Amino acid sequence: MKVSVICPVYNGEKYLKNLFSEVREQENIEFIEIIAPISKSSDNSLEEAKKYADIAYEVNNFNHGRTRHEAALKANGDYLVFITQDIVPVDKLWLYNLIKDLSDKTVAAFSKQIAYKEHGEIEKLIREFNYPDMRRICSKENAEINGRKNIFYSDAASVIIKEEFFRLGGYNFIVPTNEDVVLANNIIKNGKSFIYEPNSKIYHSHKLSFKENYKRYEDIGKFEKLYSKEIDFSNTSGEGKKLVIFVIKNLLKKGKILELGYFGIDILVRLLGYRKERK
Template sequence: MRVSVICPVYNGAEYLEKLFLKVREQEKLEFIEIIAPISKSKDSSLNEAQKYADLAYEVESFNHAKTRHEAALKAEGDYLVFITQDIMPVDNLWLYNLIKDLDNKTVAAFSKQIAYKEHGEIEKLIRDFNYPDTKRVCNLENSKINGRKNLFYSDASSAILKEEFFKLGGYDFIVPTNEDVVLANNIIKNKKSFMYTPESKVYHSHKLSLKDTYNRYKAIGQFEKKYKKEIDFSNTNGEGKKLVLFVVKKLLKKAKLIDICYFGIDIFVRLVGYRRG
């Protein structure tokens, strides 16, 4: 198995040594290549990436889709693995478990995400809801069974067969965010499948300010408005309600009243940002 790991970087110098060394430790693979496109950063991201990646280079203008696509064009592996700078593999089989079941029908997969302990109970519960322990195959046939989750796909840690990636058009487009949703939709429209693979585990979560949360969900709203004719977002609100109920019930059970209050504010900010977008 020949794998190219693509990790876009921006002000990420603090992460790179630990992350890239952990990628190098992955087992049961004959070839691991690390490619790091670096957006112009205020720290030593480029220098740090050049120490540990096979290819690290500066990009003039970052875009979530196009930058990843241009990196994929440079890849030598048969599998393309996309990660973000702030993940951390849980073990040395993360990468093998991510790609081992891919074939010409099920062409892509993404990992289970576990919240970092320092990011608190709310982040933990959101990850528990979005990334359960049950495997899921997403395709045209399973669209009714999976609902909104049939398009849920995250390239914080994902893999795709390189040949199929380019057949599908890859990430050769410009978007403000959610490039992975566009790819997932293209996979399904082309009568292929992708899977959620909970055996492949990474730590990944955020501690965002309310302003950051607002801007993030405004970008998501703009994205869904732009792609509403191509992608069915009809189940988005229903999935959101399920998430809120899940988190509130868990917080009530643990009597975390302060967290419940903050979560209410957080959800309100998300909703306002989304609608403004």
């Protein structure tokens, strides 16, 4: 397996030494190349990346899609692995388990995400809902079974066969967020499939303020409006309701009353941000 790992970086100096060391220590992989496009940062991200990555360079105008695509053009591996700077592999088989079942038909996969211990119960439950232990194959044939999850895909830790990536147009577009959803939709529209692989595990979660969540969901609403004619988002609200019910039930079961109140405000903030742009 010859793998190119692409990790966009912004103010990520504190993550890079540990993250890139963990990537290089992955087992059963013949060749690992690390490519780090660095957005202009206020720390020493560029200098630090040059120490530990094979290719590190500064990006003037970051975009979630186009920046990743331009990095992929520099890749020498047969597989493109996209990660974010704030993940940590759970074990040394994360990468192998992510890649091992790809084929001519199943051209991509993404990892299970586990919340960091220091993050709150809400974030842990959201990750538990979105990243269960059951493997899922997403394809045209499974669209009815999977519902909205059929185009649920995260490039916080994902892989795609490089040849297929470019055949599908890759990430060669400008988006406010959710470039991975566009790619997932293109995979399925072209008769291919991708896997949610729960045996490939990473730690990844956020501790965002209400303001940050508002902006995040504002971008999601903007994205869905932009792609409303190309991608079917009709099941989004239904999946969102399932998530809310799951979190509330488990917070009540655990007696997390304060977290329940916080979650109510957080959901309202996300909804307001989403609806602002989705109208």
